Amino acid sequence: MAKYIINGESADFATLSGSEIQRTLGKHHEDKTKKSTIHCGCRPAEKLVLHTFNRNGKFYLRKTSGTGETHKIGCRHRSLNAETAAFFGYSLEAIRTDDNDNLVISLSVPLKRSQTAPSLTQTSHTFKSNDGKCTTARKISNRVTELGALRLLWARANLTSHEPTILNKEPWSAIRGAAKFLKLNHGLELSKMLLLPHFSDDDKQGGRNWYALKNAINKHYVIYIDIIDGDEYKSMLVTLAAKQPYVFSHSTKIGGTTNRFKVKVGVYKEEAMDIYNNLTHQFPNFSSQVKDNAKVVVFGRAEVCVMKADSKEQSDTYYSKVRSMVAMPVTSQLIPFESSYEHQLANHLVNAGRHYEKPFSSEASIDDRLFPDFILQDCSPPVMIEVYGMNTEVYLARKKEKRAIYAAEYPGQYWEWHADRETLQDALQRQQLPAP
Numbered sequence: 001m002a003k004y005i006i007n008g009e010s011a012d013f014a015t016l017s018g019s020e021i022q023r024t025l026g027k028h029h030e031d032k033t034k035k036s037t038i039h040c041g042c043r044p045a046e047k048l049v050l051h052t053f054n055r056n057g058k059f060y061l062r063k064t065s066g067t068g069e070t071h072k073i074g075c076r077h078r079s080l081n082a083e084t085a086a087f088f089g090y091s092l093e094a095i096r097t098d099d100n101d102n103l104v105i106s107l108s109v110p111l112k113r114s115q116t117a118p119s120l121t122q123t124s125h126t127f128k129s130n131d132g133k134c135t136t137a138r139k140i141s142n143r144v145t146e147l148g149a150l151r152l153l154w155a156r157a158n159l160t161s162h163e164p165t166i167l168n169k170e171p172w173s174a175i176r177g178a179a180k181f182l183k184l185n186h187g188l189e190l191s192k193m194l195l196l197p198h199f200s201d202d203d204k205q206g207g208r209n210w211y212a213l214k215n216a217i218n219k220h221y222v223i224y225i226d227i228i229d230g231d232e233y234k235s236m237l238v239t240l241a242a243k244q245p246y247v248f249s250h251s252t253k254i255g256g257t258t259n260r261f262k263v264k265v266g267v268y269k270e271e272a273m274d275i276y277n278n279l280t281h282q283f284p285n286f287s288s289q290v291k292d293n294a295k296v297v298v299f300g301r302a303e304v305c306v307m308k309a310d311s312k313e314q315s316d317t318y319y320s321k322v323r324s325m326v327a328m329p330v331t332s333q334l335i336p337f338e339s340s341y342e343h344q345l346a347n348h349l350v351n352a353g354r355h356y357e358k359p360f361s362s363e364a365s366i367d368d369r370l371f372p373d374f375i376l377q378d379c380s381p382p383v384m385i386e387v388y389g390m391n392t393e394v395y396l397a398r399k400k401e402k403r404a405i406y407a408a409e410y411p412g413q414y415w416e417w418h419a420d421r422e423t424l425q426d427a428l429q430r431q432q433l434p435a436p
C-alpha cells in the first residue's frame with residue numbers, strides 16, 4: 001500500500017489497519033475548514049494533491065484530474081498510457097487505469113466457466129531515448145497471464161522491496177489493500193473474489209473467504225493465494241504426481257459454531273495431473289532454483305462448489321476446486337526472485353542489511369534501455385545490479401549491449417555478477433558492492 005503525506009506528516013498505509021485508514025480519510029473528508037491536505041508519497045517534492053471520495057460508506061483516494069502522468073510509474077494514481085503500459089510489458093488492451101485510479105487487468109484465462117480463453121498476442125513497443133537518438137524495442141502482450149497478475153498484485157502491495165528496518169512484514173493486509181484497487185475481466189473486483197489463508201493476520205478472513213465463495217457461486221471463479229515453504233511445495237508436487245488431492249489451509253470456522261463457514265481450497269484427484277504438468281512446465285528446474293529458506297507463492301483460479309447441509313440447523317458447506325495454479329518463488333522476506341543465483345544474492349543483500357528492490361518492470365530503472373535484476377535503494381543515486389546467469393547467443397548479445405550502456409553512461413552506478421563463470425564471493429572480491 002502506498003505512502004501518503006497527510007497534513008505534512010508521512011503515513012504508510014501498509015502499516016495501518018483498514019479501520020485506521022478509514023478514520024484518517026474520514027477526518028480529511030469531513031474537514032470543513034478545507035485546511036487538511038493529502039499528498040501522494042510517490043514524488044513528495046511535487047506535492048501531488050489527492051482527494052477523498054465516498055463509495056458505499058467507505059472512503060477512497062483519487063488523484064486530481066490532469067495529474068495522472070505526473071505520478072511515478074509504479075504509483076497507483078498514475079494513469080497508464082501506451083508508453084507506461086509498455087514499461088510493464090503490456091499493451092493498453094492488457095492493463096489500463098479507470099477514473100477511480102483502479103488498475104484494470106485483462107487476464108489471458110477466463111474467469112467464468114462458460115468462457116473460452118481470450119487469445120494472447122504479442123507485439124512490440126519501441127522506446128525512444130530523451131534525445132530521440134536511440135531506440136529499443138520491447139515485447140508487449142495484449143493479455144496478462146496469471147503469473148503476470150500475481151506479479152502486478154505483489155508490486156502493488158509493495159512486496160517487491162526489502163527494507164531492513166521493516167521486520168516481519170505481514171503480507172496479507174498489504175495484499176488485501178492492493179487487491180481493492182485491482183479489477184479483472186468483466187469488471188470483477190479482485191478483493192471480492194480473493195481467498196486468503198484463514199490464519200492471515202486477523203480473524204475476519206474466514207468470513208471474507210466465505211462471502212467470496214458465496215458471491216461467486218454459479219457466476220465466476222474465485223482467486224486463491226497461499227504462501228508455502230519450498231519443501232511443502234515439493235511434497236505437493238509428489239502428491240499431485242500420484243494423482244492424490246491436495247488441500248490448502250484456507251479452511252476455517254468463525255463465530256464459534258463448528259463447521260460454520262467452512263471453506264476449502266484444494267486440488268482434487270481429477271485435476272491433479274493437469275496442475276502438476278502445468279507447474280512442472282512453468283518451473284522445469286524447480287529443485288535447483290528453490291532451495292534453503294525459499295518460499296513459494298501459489299496463485300490461481302478455483303471453481304466454487306456447494307455441499308448442501310443435512311438439516312436446517314447446519315449451514316451449507318462451500319468449497320473450491322483448483323482449476324489452475326502458478327507458482328512464484330520468494331525469499332523468506334517474501335521478495336520474489338527468478339533464479340537460484342538471484343536468491344543467493346538476495347540473501348547476501350539481506351544479511352548485509354541492504355535496502356533493495358526487485359523490479360518487475362523497467363519503471364524503477366533509471367534508463368528505459370536497461371532492466372536490472374535488482375536495484376540498491378540505499379545508495380544515492382540508486383545502484384543497478386545485473387546477474388548474468390546464461391550463455392546462449394541471444395543472451396550474450398543483449399548482455400554485451402547492456403554492459404556497453406552501463407560502462408559508458410553509469411560508471412559507479414551498477415554492479416554485476418557473471419554467475420555462469422564466477423562465485424558470488426569472487427564477484428564481491430572483484431568489485432565491492434557500493435556502500436550505502
Ligand SMILES: [Zn+2]
Pocket residue numbers: 040041042043048071072075076077078
Ligand atoms: Zn503518486
